[in-house]
Amino acid sequence: MLPSCVEMLNKKILYGLLCFSLLFTACGETSEDPGIRSSFDSPFPKRPVNLTFRLGESFTVQEGSSPVEYKISFDRANRHNYIVNTETSDTAFAGIICRYRGLYYFNQAINDSTYWIYAVKIGGEEITGLFSAWQQMSRWDSLYLPLFEPGGEAKLPQFPMAKYNGEAKDMIRMTPDKHVMQTFYEALLDSMPSEPLLRNSPPLASIIVEEFVSSERLQAPGNGEIVAKYFPNPAVDHCTVELASSGPHEYGIYNPNGQLIRKGLLPGLSNYISPRELKPGRYFLRVYSAFPGEAETVQLIVSDQEHAL
Numbered sequence: 001m002l003p004s005c006v007e008m009l010n011k012k013i014l015y016g017l018l019c020f021s022l023l024f025t026a027c028g029e030t031s032e033d034p035g036i037r038s039s040f041d042s043p044f045p046k047r048p049v050n051l052t053f054r055l056g057e058s059f060t061v062q063e064g065s066s067p068v069e070y071k072i073s074f075d076r077a078n079r080h081n082y083i084v085n086t087e088t089s090d091t092a093f094a095g096i097i098c099r100y101r102g103l104y105y106f107n108q109a110i111n112d113s114t115y116w117i118y119a120v121k122i123g124g125e126e127i128t129g130l131f132s133a134w135q136q137m138s139r140w141d142s143l144y145l146p147l148f149e150p151g152g153e154a155k156l157p158q159f160p161m162a163k164y165n166g167e168a169k170d171m172i173r174m175t176p177d178k179h180v181m182q183t184f185y186e187a188l189l190d191s192m193p194s195e196p197l198l199r200n201s202p203p204l205a206s207i208i209v210e211e212f213v214s215s216e217r218l219q220a221p222g223n224g225e226i227v228a229k230y231f232p233n234p235a236v237d238h239c240t241v242e243l244a245s246s247g248p249h250e251y252g253i254y255n256p257n258g259q260l261i262r263k264g265l266l267p268g269l270s271n272y273i274s275p276r277e278l279k280p281g282r283y284f285l286r287v288y289s290a291f292p293g294e295a296e297t298v299q300l301i302v303s304d305q306e307h308a309l
Helices: 005-026 133-143 152-158 178-190 205-215
Strands: 038-040 058-063 066-075 080-085 091-100 103-111 114-122 126-128 162-164 172-174 194-200 227-231 239-243 249-254 260-266 270-273 281-288 295-302
Touching (some): 038 133, 103 178, 114 133, 114 178, 152 162, 239 281
Parallel strands (some): 038 172
Antiparallel strands (some): 038 114, 058 066, 066 080, 091 103, 103 114, 126 194, 227 239, 239 270, 249 260, 249 281
16 A cells, blocks of 8 residues: 555655754754653564574674673563673663564563663674664654744644653653654664674574464464465465565475475565475465565465365
8 A cells, every 4th residue: 555645744754853853963962851751652563573583692792892792581471582781790671672674673661651662773793773772762852852842732743653741741652653663763773883793692593483383473364564465275286475575585384393394485576385295284384574584474274175175
């Protein structure tokens, strides 16, 4: 579906205001109030991910002149990631992490209904935005400065996601919108310095499928960011997989034990897979997008011809 004129205008306004806020901050201008006035009313709208799948159980970054090692653990019960400084045992981050279009969104709970959300870009040899919650949230404050000025309420429709929190109208509460946030954080991270990623333990990618199989945290049909639609399901001799975006995608078919049965490429928006040689039963189709580390898993039922008739 094509974006409406209003959505396109809002994105242009947001980008322009962000550029202004970056320039404003770079010039050393700051609000008299050192606190953060902006916050989110819920976490980023994507399912939580396990960061050890990307960085392993430990990683080391160059912070200033010193290398600092961190350990990562993941609690499957609450889906929280915990990043702990190995030397000091201080917890640097505890909370939900989501992934969308190549960025990792760290959700830091302030209380039961308030969150700071900041983005992190993880490359092969560098990482950008790690532990920068205050810095990134302060950019939202800079963006919303016109709303804190006299008559600012009239400007509120220009700002996607924003609403006043409280009668004093001196705080902004945002409802996360992944598309607006992607535009904001991509531009923001491009303006921030990266830290060298010196080393990390092997990512635990081999257990990604096992976790999805055991927890059955599967993407609902037709509701995915990667897999737009797949049919028929159950499948007999063919299955069409329609993707949400173009670009080369890879796929793997796994059995309920997490064993890879087949893999291949999905070159177009609409692709054909034949499950004829698979025994009837339950399988998992995992599609990997063109963005590193992004994938979705859907359930695929293979039926025999006799049963289908």
